[in-house]
Amino acid sequence: MTKIYPDSHVEIQGFMARHYDTVMNLISGGMYAKFIRSAVQAMHLQSGEYVLDLGCGTGRNACLMRPYLGDTGYLLGLDISDEMGEQFKKNCRQYDNVDFRNQRIDIPFEIGKEFDTVFMSFVLHGLPHEIRLNVLDNIYKNLKPGGRFCLLDFSEFKLKEMPALYRWLFTTFECKYAFDFVERDWEPVFKEKGFKKTGETFWFKNYVRLLTLQKTE
Numbered sequence: 001m002t003k004i005y006p007d008s009h010v011e012i013q014g015f016m017a018r019h020y021d022t023v024m025n026l027i028s029g030g031m032y033a034k035f036i037r038s039a040v041q042a043m044h045l046q047s048g049e050y051v052l053d054l055g056c057g058t059g060r061n062a063c064l065m066r067p068y069l070g071d072t073g074y075l076l077g078l079d080i081s082d083e084m085g086e087q088f089k090k091n092c093r094q095y096d097n098v099d100f101r102n103q104r105i106d107i108p109f110e111i112g113k114e115f116d117t118v119f120m121s122f123v124l125h126g127l128p129h130e131i132r133l134n135v136l137d138n139i140y141k142n143l144k145p146g147g148r149f150c151l152l153d154f155s156e157f158k159l160k161e162m163p164a165l166y167r168w169l170f171t172t173f174e175c176k177y178a179f180d181f182v183e184r185d186w187e188p189v190f191k192e193k194g195f196k197k198t199g200e201t202f203w204f205k206n207y208v209r210l211l212t213l214q215k216t217e
Contacts, residue, residue, distance in 0.1 A: 004080075004106070009175040010055065010126030017083040021058050033060075035203060036121075040064040042201045042210050043150050045073075045117065052115040052142055053077040054105045054135070055123035059088035059098075065119070066095050076111065078103040105138060106131045114144035121152040125174075125181035136193040143215045149195060154182045155202065155209040166207070186211075
């Protein structure tokens, strides 16, 4: 599959796509798995919720969210990668109320049902800004009135203020779209798209956050 955005690092293919969870566990020394569990817990999901997981990847996050939703909830994961999709379906096969759809999230789409929560983990930062706005439109459209958008991603900070080692790691391994993402003032962007901030939780010296936003209109 040809990458849609060649400068992005969120379109994962090949070996990395087939072994994503294992690679992330190895390079983080197991820290990534513990962090994701903590982030899902911080979402405070409730039994019976309908959750839309955008850029759902291997289904690791979906499997962590599913116990909170119970048998009456529902989770739908969207991803453009067939390789990720196969892993998602394998990892979540024991759950009747967890589904996968091969779907681009950067172009208009409608699922046909409204969701209580939309979740996105480390995807938005890897897209050009004009495409991020399209994604936010899709999120708004598929949320029920008063629904939540839970964004797990980098927080807002100035690259030049990062410690030298952190700055080197970030600028070396992240795509160029992330540089703009972290230095942008997101509150007016979210407000224009119909969202207001209702909470945030930070990790890794405040460079990563779970931002919770509510659909306001």
